[in-house]
Each structure stands twice: as structure tokens, then as C-alpha cells.
Amino acid sequence: MVGYTSLAVWLFGALALVVSSGYSLGALLLVLGSIMLLYSRPRLGLSCQDGLIMLAMLGFCLAGLWEVLVFQEPWREFDKPSRFLLAIPAMLLVLAYPPRLAWLWSGLVVGAVGAGAWAIWQKLLVGVDRATGYTYVIQFGDISMLMGILCLAGLGWAIIQPRRKTWLGLLLLGALGGLLGSLLSGSRGGWVGLPFVLLVLYGAYGALMSRRVKVALVALCVAGAAVVYTVPQFGVQHRVHGAFEDIAQYMSGEGQTSSVGARFEMWHGAGLLIGERPLLGWGESGYYREMNRLAEQGVINERVAERYTHPHNEFLNAFAKQGVVGLLALLALYLVPLKLFARELKAADMELRSLAVAGTLLPVAYIDFGLTQSLMEHNSGAMVYAFWLAVLWGCFQARCRVG
Numbered sequence: 001m002v003g004y005t006s007l008a009v010w011l012f013g014a015l016a017l018v019v020s021s022g023y024s025l026g027a028l029l030l031v032l033g034s035i036m037l038l039y040s041r042p043r044l045g046l047s048c049q050d051g052l053i054m055l056a057m058l059g060f061c062l063a064g065l066w067e068v069l070v071f072q073e074p075w076r077e078f079d080k081p082s083r084f085l086l087a088i089p090a091m092l093l094v095l096a097y098p099p100r101l102a103w104l105w106s107g108l109v110v111g112a113v114g115a116g117a118w119a120i121w122q123k124l125l126v127g128v129d130r131a132t133g134y135t136y137v138i139q140f141g142d143i144s145m146l147m148g149i150l151c152l153a154g155l156g157w158a159i160i161q162p163r164r165k166t167w168l169g170l171l172l173l174g175a176l177g178g179l180l181g182s183l184l185s186g187s188r189g190g191w192v193g194l195p196f197v198l199l200v201l202y203g204a205y206g207a208l209m210s211r212r213v214k215v216a217l218v219a220l221c222v223a224g225a226a227v228v229y230t231v232p233q234f235g236v237q238h239r240v241h242g243a244f245e246d247i248a249q250y251m252s253g254e255g256q257t258s259s260v261g262a263r264f265e266m267w268h269g270a271g272l273l274i275g276e277r278p279l280l281g282w283g284e285s286g287y288y289r290e291m292n293r294l295a296e297q298g299v300i301n302e303r304v305a306e307r308y309t310h311p312h313n314e315f316l317n318a319f320a321k322q323g324v325v326g327l328l329a330l331l332a333l334y335l336v337p338l339k340l341f342a343r344e345l346k347a348a349d350m351e352l353r354s355l356a357v358a359g360t361l362l363p364v365a366y367i368d369f370g371l372t373q374s375l376m377e378h379n380s381g382a383m384v385y386a387f388w389l390a391v392l393w394g395c396f397q398a399r400c401r402v403g
Helices: 002-014 023-040 048-070 082-096 101-126 137-153 164-185 194-208 211-230 236-251 259-276 283-296 302-307 314-342 350-369 379-402
Strands: none
Touching (some): 002 082, 023 082, 023 379, 048 082, 048 283, 048 379, 082 379, 101 137, 101 164, 101 350, 101 379, 137 164, 137 194, 137 350, 137 379, 211 236, 236 259, 259 302, 283 302, 283 314, 314 350
């Protein structure tokens, strides 16, 4: 079964963005493979920490069920929260039969490099305005960024491998590919959190670097940022300037339907709805109805209310639609794994440390993404978080027990 889980995890990373709904195949194999647990009955030895992770995933799922039942929403609204319920048996399978870490990291490398190459093809050769892959530009850019930073998390594992230079080169190439995919998608929300990602990486690996290496890395980051900003083909300068122009126009009373202006309108409306019903929320259909009511009253822009079904902010979305229950479930989904993984950011075992770094960066990245987009409203966003959490936690705990 170790070979099976290794293949499933590799496919989950490698195909995520380069095949239509590619993130589903590896996840499906993990769920189907978990059926074998009923027959093999391995000794899982579940800990309190395992229970907390499963409770966080189950809580988010139940918050989605709460919304469907209380507000009589169509059952299709439960589709994305249900992914977290399916990820629990997948996590148990990984705990019982942890995949070989070389397959995990190499799958991420292939997926991130593939996303970067696909973005280069679309942006520079096909000539699209923003690289989108097989999904929407924001999800493509954010997930590409996530895979790139997870490749950086694997550097701690790479330095203790017999072929250290090869693995370091591959993981750095994966990081570059993931970053390129994000940059060429023009998804600005993913760029905002990069300083926090670098802080986590520095906290975990900074002590292993000499002063000369640190200075070289800082110089490389500055030079890389300058190149990315100044080369027009990347489109970064245009997107950054556009953001400032959108803010200036909105502050002057115009530009309410621009990318940034529309978000300000959605956040304003969602905040008002939260104030009206903070405990229960409004549900999916109620949110859309009430946002249009605010538009009719002239409180927010009518075109924004009609076009968007969520406020492009994960926290406001949960709070407005599911009330305090939804907000607490979302916070638990992020903060419980963050707390538990972060305990081992300085573990002596570098394999364990690399998994701790990856597990910490997963919620850190999603908190960042969630400031300007509701990724959990999209199948790709929910699937990627749910099953990477399952895989990383299963591998992390399995390694803890070995140590």
C-alpha cells in the first residue's frame, strides 16, 4: 500500500494544474484506497493532535451542512465542504501507509514546473492577457504559488539526501515554476503574503545558512523582484500600478467596478450584512438577495451586487453566510494545523522539519489568499487545501512516530 499512496500523492501534486481537474485524480485514489483500511485494520494509534485536525476538518464540513439545512439551500452548496469529510479517511490512509517523501516532493516539483511552463506558453506564446491554465486566473495563480512555496519547504529534506545537489536544484526549479505561474496569472493576492512565507522559511532554515549565503539570498531576491517588476512581459508592473489607480479612483468616488474597487464594495456590503445578522448569517441565496437589496438602496454598486456571489474575502464570506459558526469553523481550519505543525519548525530531524514547514505554509498561504478571494467557494481551492492538509499531516505524524 505504500507504493499506492506514493503514486496517489505524486499524482495529486503533479497533475494539479496541468490537467483539467487534475487535482481530483490523486485525491480520488486516496479516498478509494482508504476503503482498504476496513480490511487491513492497521494499528493507527491516533493521538489527541490527530483528533484536533479531524475535528477542524469535520467542523468546516458541518458548517457547510448547517448552511444548507438552516437556509434550505440546494444540496450542491454542500459539495465543496464535503471535500473535507472525504479528506479524513484519506488522512487515515496516509497515516497507516505514509508515502515515500521523494514521491511527495517530486510530485510538487513536476506540478509547479508544469504550471510555470503552462503559464509561459499561455502568456508569452499564445498571447493571453493573464495565464489561467484550466481554471480561473486567481485560483490558478494562487495554487501555483502554493506549490512553489511547498517546494521551498522541501529544501530541508533535500539537504540530507544522498543526491543532495540534484534534489536542491529540482526543488528550487519547482519554486521558480510555481512563482512564475502566479506572476503570469497576475493574481496579486498571492504576492502580498510572500514576506510571511519568507519569515516562516527563515525561522525554520535560517540557522542552517552562513552569513554569506543569507546576504546572497537577499541580493538574489531583490534582483529577482527588480527584474520581475521591470520586464513588461511579466505584467507585474502593470498590475501593481493598476491596483494603486483602482484605489485612487475608488477614493475619489469612481471606479466601483474595477478589480480593487469591486472588492471594496463587496467588503462594505458584506460587513453591513454581518452587522445585521452576526449569529446566523444569511446563507448563500440570502447573501445574494440582501446584497442586491443594498444595491437597490444605493449603498453599494448595482453591477457588483449582481455579478458576484461571494465577497472575495474568505473570512467575510464565512461570517456573512454562516454567521459566527462559519467564521469559527474557518479559523479552526487554519489555526489548528498552523499551531500543531509550527511546533516542529526547528526539529532536529530534517525530514520532520520539512513537513512541519510545508504544513505551516499551507494555512499561512491560504490566509493570505483568503484576504482577496474566497478559495473555499471553488472546488479547486477546497480540494487542494483539504487533501494537502490530509497528506502533510499524515506524513508529519508518521514521521513523528518514527522519531
